[in-house]
Amino acid sequence: MPDLIETIEDGVATLTLNRPESLNALSGEIRLGLLESIHRLGHDDSVGCIVLTGSGRGFCAGGDVKTMAGRSAKVFEERAEGIRQSNRIPMLMHATPKVIIGMINGVAVGAGLSMAAACDIRIAGRSARFGTGFIRIGLSGDWGGTWTITRLIGTAKARELFFTGDIIGAEEAAHIGLVNRVVEDSELLDTTMALARRIAALPKVALGYTKRNLAAAETGDFAASLELEAVHQARCSQTEDHREAVAAFKEKRKPVFKGR
Numbered sequence: 001m002p003d004l005i006e007t008i009e010d011g012v013a014t015l016t017l018n019r020p021e022s023l024n025a026l027s028g029e030i031r032l033g034l035l036e037s038i039h040r041l042g043h044d045d046s047v048g049c050i051v052l053t054g055s056g057r058g059f060c061a062g063g064d065v066k067t068m069a070g071r072s073a074k075v076f077e078e079r080a081e082g083i084r085q086s087n088r089i090p091m092l093m094h095a096t097p098k099v100i101i102g103m104i105n106g107v108a109v110g111a112g113l114s115m116a117a118a119c120d121i122r123i124a125g126r127s128a129r130f131g132t133g134f135i136r137i138g139l140s141g142d143w144g145g146t147w148t149i150t151r152l153i154g155t156a157k158a159r160e161l162f163f164t165g166d167i168i169g170a171e172e173a174a175h176i177g178l179v180n181r182v183v184e185d186s187e188l189l190d191t192t193m194a195l196a197r198r199i200a201a202l203p204k205v206a207l208g209y210t211k212r213n214l215a216a217a218e219t220g221d222f223a224a225s226l227e228l229e230a231v232h233q234a235r236c237s238q239t240e241d242h243r244e245a246v247a248a249f250k251e252k253r254k255p256v257f258k259g260r
Contacts, residue, residue: 004033005055011048011200012193013041013098023107025064027085035091040149042096047206048200050096050230051084051192052119053103062110063132083142086111090144094215097208099199103192104179109167110134114145117152120211122178123192124170124184130178131167153177153219204239204259209233 005016008219015037018023024030042045042095054060074082093100093115102119110133118120132149146244150158153176160166183191199207209232217225238241241257248255 002033003029004037006033006037007086007114008047010197011046012051012196013037013044013047013049014051014053014156017052017054017060020054020058022056022064023058023061024056024112025066026059026111031086035092038089038096038100042098043093045204047098048198048202048204048259050098050100051196052100053105053192056106056110058106058118059102059104059108059128060112060115061107062112065137078136082110083145087144089149090114093118094144095198097204097211099207099211101192101196101199103188104128104130104167104170105185108131111143111145114141114143114148117145117148117178119179121195123181123183123188124179125169125180125188126174127185128170128173128179128182129163129167130170130173132162135163136165149178156260174209199209201257203236203239203245203257205239206236208238 001018003018004013005018006208007014007016015034017026017030019025019027019030038050042051099121100114100119102122104116104122104124107129108116109129109131113132116130132141132145139199141150146158146162152158153161157176161168168176168178168206170179173179174182183190213225213229213232216228220228240260241255245255245259
């Protein structure tokens with residue numbers, strides 16, 4: 001079986017990390033597969049939403065510790081370049097116009113937590129567990145976690161999690177804003193896919209520009225956000241989906257969006 005499984009149904013693409021024996025620790029195949037799949041799906045007009053999850057009992061346990069000795073033996077410049085290549089994945093997740101939902105079905109630690117944080121929305125099963133993990137193996141963090149997690153939960157809590165490496169449960173993760181919603185494990189798939197299908201049925205062009213607005217708002221000032229909103233709103237107003245929504249409103253019917 002491949003380390004990354006892709007399925008598409010009802011406009012929703014599901015990417016499943018498939019190394020359950022290692023709690024879906026990252027392999028080279030997973031890294032390359034995520035880069036290729038997210039880039040391609042981001043340009044696929046038939047896809048309106050991406051769900052990222054793991055097989056078995058884990059979402060993702062982060063880097064594969066069993067292979068770290070060999071990677072750490074590389075010269076500094078080569079090791080840094082390898083990390084830069086992996087860091088392209090959260091950057092791609094951040095930049096793709098498609099909404100990405102993290103379906104957190106178990107442990108999310110280290111780069112696995114950073115991957116979850118790079119999703120636009122996170123829904124966790126009640127048994128899910130979260131931790132930065134890096135400090136416990138003498139590392140400082142990658143995959144953009146120090147940036148995304150700080151913005152999700154605030155500086156004080158982010159520092160606590162990174163400095164201690166503590167593991168927290170799903171309820172605490174929801175309380176501090178790390179995940180959007182916690183559901184029973186038995187309900188995780190249905191809840192996540194219902195939301196994914198709902199998003200996939202919305203106007204795709206508008207979704208993409210909305211994601212750009214929100215990403216820019218994380219670092220830009222108010223004036224820059226206002227200008228970006230003006231440009232993006234004008235672009236969306238010229239789409240067929242906008243015209244269809246206006247017509248459907250006037251005719252008191254449900255709009256039928258075509259993604260253009």
